[in-house]
Amino acid sequence: MTLVFRKPLPNVEHPEMPADVVIVGGGPAGMACALRLSQLIDDHNARHPEAPLSKENIYVLEKAREAGQHCLSGALLDPRSMKELLPGFESEAPLDAVVNKDAVYFLTRTGHYRLPITPPPLRDHGNYVISINRFVKWLAGKVEAAGITIFTGFAGSELLYEGDRVTGVRTDDKGVDKQNQAKSNFEPGYDIKAKVVVLAEGTRGSLTKQLIQKFDLMKDRNPQTYGVGVKELWEVPSGRIQAGEVIYTMGYPLTTKEYGGAWIYGSQNPGSKDNIVSLGFVTGLDYRDPRLDPQHVLQTFKQHPFIAKLLAGGKMIRYGAKALPYGGWWSLPPLAGDGWMIIGDSAGFLNSARLKGIHLAVKSGMLAAETAFEALLKSDSSAAALGKFQRSVETSWIKDELWPVRNFHQGFKSGMVAGVFNTALQEIFDGGLRNRVPSHPGHENLQPLANLPADGGAETHMLGPAKGDGKLTFDKLTDLYHSGTKHEEDQPAHLLIQDTNVCNDRCVKEFGSPCQNFCPANVYEMVDDETAPNGKRISLNPANCVHCKTCDIQDPYQIITWVPPEGGGGPNYDGM
Numbered sequence: 001m002t003l004v005f006r007k008p009l010p011n012v013e014h015p016e017m018p019a020d021v022v023i024v025g026g027g028p029a030g031m032a033c034a035l036r037l038s039q040l041i042d043d044h045n046a047r048h049p050e051a052p053l054s055k056e057n058i059y060v061l062e063k064a065r066e067a068g069q070h071c072l073s074g075a076l077l078d079p080r081s082m083k084e085l086l087p088g089f090e091s092e093a094p095l096d097a098v099v100n101k102d103a104v105y106f107l108t109r110t111g112h113y114r115l116p117i118t119p120p121p122l123r124d125h126g127n128y129v130i131s132i133n134r135f136v137k138w139l140a141g142k143v144e145a146a147g148i149t150i151f152t153g154f155a156g157s158e159l160l161y162e163g164d165r166v167t168g169v170r171t172d173d174k175g176v177d178k179q180n181q182a183k184s185n186f187e188p189g190y191d192i193k194a195k196v197v198v199l200a201e202g203t204r205g206s207l208t209k210q211l212i213q214k215f216d217l218m219k220d221r222n223p224q225t226y227g228v229g230v231k232e233l234w235e236v237p238s239g240r241i242q243a244g245e246v247i248y249t250m251g252y253p254l255t256t257k258e259y260g261g262a263w264i265y266g267s268q269n270p271g272s273k274d275n276i277v278s279l280g281f282v283t284g285l286d287y288r289d290p291r292l293d294p295q296h297v298l299q300t301f302k303q304h305p306f307i308a309k310l311l312a313g314g315k316m317i318r319y320g321a322k323a324l325p326y327g328g329w330w331s332l333p334p335l336a337g338d339g340w341m342i343i344g345d346s347a348g349f350l351n352s353a354r355l356k357g358i359h360l361a362v363k364s365g366m367l368a369a370e371t372a373f374e375a376l377l378k379s380d381s382s383a384a385a386l387g388k389f390q391r392s393v394e395t396s397w398i399k400d401e402l403w404p405v406r407n408f409h410q411g412f413k414s415g416m417v418a419g420v421f422n423t424a425l426q427e428i429f430d431g432g433l434r435n436r437v438p439s440h441p442g443h444e445n446l447q448p449l450a451n452l453p454a455d456g457g458a459e460t461h462m463l464g465p466a467k468g469d470g471k472l473t474f475d476k477l478t479d480l481y482h483s484g485t486k487h488e489e490d491q492p493a494h495l496l497i498q499d500t501n502v503c504n505d506r507c508v509k510e511f512g513s514p515c516q517n518f519c520p521a522n523v524y525e526m527v528d529d530e531t532a533p534n535g536k537r538i539s540l541n542p543a544n545c546v547h548c549k550t551c552d553i554q555d556p557y558q559i560i561t562w563v564p565p566e567g568g569g570g571p572n573y574d575g576m
C-alpha cells in the first residue's frame with residue numbers, strides 16, 4: 001500500500017479572519033502570554049476609557065481537543081514567574097504538593113548511592129509537584145474568564161507571509177481522507193490574518209521550524225539539542241514515597257556514553273490513601289547506538305532493585321512521551337521579527353541543568369505579551385517594534401538563570417565523567433573556561449550498525465523493543481494504551497517522509513531503521529515486502545502518534561517532518 005502524506009489541498013478557498021494577536025499553542029507559554037496581554041489591556045482600558053483596546057480579536061490556537069491534553073512534563077514548578085503573573089496563585093492553582101525532601105542517587109546495575117549533597121541546580125525545596133495537564137487547564141480557565149478566545153481542536157498548519165513579513169496563520173483543513181481527498185464533512189482551515197503571531201508550540205514546533213528554515217534563523221547559533229522524556233504515572237501503596245518527595249537518578253541503565261537520567265516525584269490524590277508517583281526517564285537524543293529505545297530504557301530502569309521496590313504492588317495508570325530542548329542560551333534563535341515572536345520551548349527556554357522550563361515558558365510568554373501590547377498601542381508590529389522582546393529577555397532574570405549554564409549540555413559531549421567534571425568547572429568559573437562551547441546536532445552521533453558490536457555490547461539492555469511482564473514493565477503497545485491517544489483514522493499520514501526509498505534502500509541496512517526504536521508509540525514499522533530491495537518496507541501507524549516530535553529530531557537522514565494531524569487528535573494526558 002502506498003503511503004499518502006498530508007499536504008494542502010489545491011484550489012481551496014480559505015475563509016479569512018482578522019486578528020490582533022494569534023498565539024499558536026496553548027501550553028504554559030501561550031496561556032501566560034494571553035493572560036498577561038489581557039491584564040495589560042484591562043489596565044490600559046481602566047486608565048484610558050476614551051481609547052480602549054479590544055480583546056475580541058486575540059486568539060489562542062490549541063491542537064488538542066481540550067486545553068492541557070497534549071501537555072506532558074515531570075512536573076515540578078518553580079513558582080517564580082507565576083508569582084509575577086498572578087500574585088497569590090498558590091491559593092487556587094492545582095498544586096499537588098510542596099517539595100520537602102530531595103535526593104540524587106547514582107545507580108549501578110544493582111546498587112544505589114546517594115550523593116552526599118544535592119547539587120544546587122537540583123535543590124527543589126519550595127517548588128511544587130504539579131500535573132502540567134491540570135495546571136494548563138486551570139490557566140486556560142483564567143484566560144477564557146479574562147475574555148480571550150481559545151480555539152481548541154485547531155492546529156496552526158502554515159504561516160502566512162507577505163514578502164518577509166508574517167501576516168497570520170492558516171489552521172488545519174478538517175475532513176480530509178487517507179488519499180488526501182476532501183470528504184463530505186470537509187471544512188477548509190481559516191486564514192487568521194494577525195498583526196502579531198506568537199509561536200508557543202513547545203519543543204520543535206512545526207510552524208517554528210518552518211520559520212527558522214525560511215529565514216535561516218539558526219545561522220550563528222548552536223544547533224538545538226534535545227532529549228526525550230518517557231513517563232509513567234503510578235499509584236503505589238501509601239508509605240512508599242512522601243507527597244513532595246523528589247528523587248533524581250544518574251547512571252544505570254545508561255552507560256557512561258549516553259546522556260540522561262530519571263526523575264521520581266511523589267504526590268497524593270485528594271481522598272486517596274495511595275501515593276501517586278510520577279516517574280520518567282529522559283534520554284539525550286545524542287546517543288550512538290541506533291538500536292537504543294528510550295521506552296526500553298524506562299522499562300529497564302524500573303527493574304533496578306531500588307526502583308522495583310518503590311513500585312512493587314503498584315499500578316501503572318498513565319503513559320506518555322515528549323521531547324525537550326537541551327541546548328540552552330546559545331541555541332536560542334532570534335526571538336522576534338516582522339510580525340512574529342517565539343516563546344517557551346519553541347524557542348528553547350529550558351534550563352537543562354535543572355530539568356525545568358515551565359517557569360521560563362511563563363516568563364517568556366509574559367515578556368512577549370508586554371511587547372505585543374505596545375505593538376497594538378502603537379499599531380506597529382514591525383521587526384524593530386517586536387525586537388523589544390529580544391531586549392526584554394536579555395535584561396530579565398531569564399538570562400540571569402540561563403547564562404551561567406550556557407555550556408551545561410555541551411559539557412557532556414565526551415560522556416558522563418567529563419560532563420560531571422565540566423559541570424563543576426562551570427560552577428566555579430561562571431559557565432566554564434570558554435564563553436561559548438559549540439555543539440552539533442545530536443542525530444549526527446548515531447553510528448552505522450557496522451561500527452557497533454552485533455550483540456549490543458554494554459548497551460544490550462536498552463536496545464530493541466522491551467517485552468514487558470505486564471506488572472512492572474510493559475511493551476510499547478501496552479504503555480501506549482495508557483496514553484489515551486486517538487486520531488481520526490481516515491486522514492493522510494502527518495509524518496511526512498521526504499523519500500521512502502531512503503528508508504527501504506539505505507536506512508534499513510546502515511542504521512537498522514532506528515525510527516522503530518526511538519518512536520515511543522510504535523508508529524514506524526518495517527514490514528516484510530519481497531519486492532523491496534532489502535525485503536522490508538516502511539509502514540506507518542500515524543494514529544498511534546503521541547506528538548513527542550522525536551522522529552522529526554532524531555532520524556539520521558533528517559527526512560521526517562512532523563506536521564499537525566487534524567486538530568483534536570493526539571494523546572489524552574489527563575492528570576499527567
Ligand SMILES: Cc1cc2nc3c(=O)[nH]c(=O)nc-3n(C[C@H](O)[C@H](O)[C@H](O)COP(=O)(O)OP(=O)(O)OC[C@H]3O[C@@H](n4cnc5c(N)ncnc54)[C@H](O)[C@@H]3O)c2cc1C
Nearest residue numbers: 025027028029063073074076156201202229344345357358
Ligand atoms: C519529560 C519532561 C519532563 C519535564 N519536567 C519538567 C519539570 O519537572 N519542571 C519544569 O519546569 N519543566 C519541565 N519540563 C519542561 C516543561 O514541560 C516545558 O518547558 C514547558 O511545558 C514548555 O511550555 P510551552 O508552553 O513552551 O510548551 P508545551 O508545554 O509543549 O505546550 C505547547 C502547546 O502547543 C500546542 N501546539 C503545538 N503545536 C501546535 C500547533 N501547530 N497548533 C496548535 N497548537 C499547537 C501543543 O498541543 C501544546 O499544548 C519537562 C519536559 C519534559 C518533556
Ligand code: SF4
Nearest residue numbers: 519545546548549551
Ligand atoms: S511518530 Fe514521531 S512524534 Fe509521533 S510518537 Fe512517534 S516519534 Fe513521536
